[in-house]
Amino acid sequence: MPSCAECGPYACASGDKKKAPASCPMEQSSKTLDRVQKEYHKPEILNMAQNAARVEQEGYCRWTRVEEIMIFARKAGYKKIGLAYCVGLRREAALFNRILKDNGFETVSVACKTGSVPKEHLGLTDEEKLRPGQFEAMCNPVAQAELLNEQQTDLNVLLGLCVGHDTLFIRYASAPATVLAAKDRVLAHNPLGALYAGHYFQRRYNIEQKP
Numbered sequence: 562m563p564s565c566a567e568c569g570p571y572a573c574a575s576g577d578k579k580k581a582p583a584s585c586p587m588e589q590s591s592k593t594l595d596r597v598q599k600e601y602h603k604p605e606i607l608n609m610a611q612n613a614a615r616v617e618q619e620g621y622c623r624w625t626r627v628e629e630i631m632i633f634a635r636k637a638g639y640k641k642i643g644l645a646y647c648v649g650l651r652r653e654a655a656l657f658n659r660i661l662k663d664n665g666f667e668t669v670s671v672a673c674k675t676g677s678v679p680k681e682h683l684g685l686t687d688e689e690k691l692r693p694g695q696f697e698a699m700c701n702p703v704a705q706a707e708l709l710n711e712q713q714t715d716l717n718v719l720l721g722l723c724v725g726h727d728t729l730f731i732r733y734a735s736a737p738a739t740v741l742a743a744k745d746r747v748l749a750h751n752p753l754g755a756l757y758a759g760h761y762f763q764r765r766y767n768i769e770q771k772p
């Protein structure tokens with residue numbers, strides 16, 4: 562099975578395929594790789610792939626992700642942007658929503674707590690809530706996805722959805738998606754900080770296996 566994350570030569574990136582390791586999917590799964598090439602001939606996929614590459618090239622180390630999202634959307638012809646965001650980032654969502662509108666996009670935005678369904682609906686106990694004894698609305702990523710599906714958004718942008726809630730949103734959403742920010746409450750929504758400063762965190766990474 563592919564284990565690119567353990568590769569040394571990265572022959573795929575250099576084009577020098579002779580240096581590929583034995584476990585390389587270019588060796589082991591060449592049929593799959595040949596087959597998927599045809600996917601890029603589908604107009605919808607080609608549109609995304611071409612414009613992603615153009616944004617990469619034109620904005621390389623110059624454009625912020627906010628800019629890249631808007632320029633990618635404009636190039637790809639996406640006019641209606643769905644914003645699936647966390648209420649913990651409501652200020653950021655309001656600002657990003659306004660930036661999108663100021664730049665000519667139509668927006669549809671849905672907060673994670675929509676529906677106001679109590680966490681008990683998921684079979685969670687009072688002790689499993691952040692603040693036991695109080696009403697706590699469950700995050701509702703399935704509703705976020707379905708509400709955006711109903712509005713037939715062209716592109717969805719995830720902003721700070723929790724781990725697992727983003728998983729559910731992606732599972733249910735119809736439109737293509739990109740991520741403005743991945744939530745990390747400890748690291749100012751910069752999850753890679755835990756890897757860049759890995760020596761501070763190393764002892765915490767032996768995550769205890771719980772049933």
Ligand code: SF4
Nearest residue numbers: 565568571572573585
């Ligand atoms: S595709 Fe092959 S060469 Fe590229 S990273 Fe994976 S194992 Fe390495």
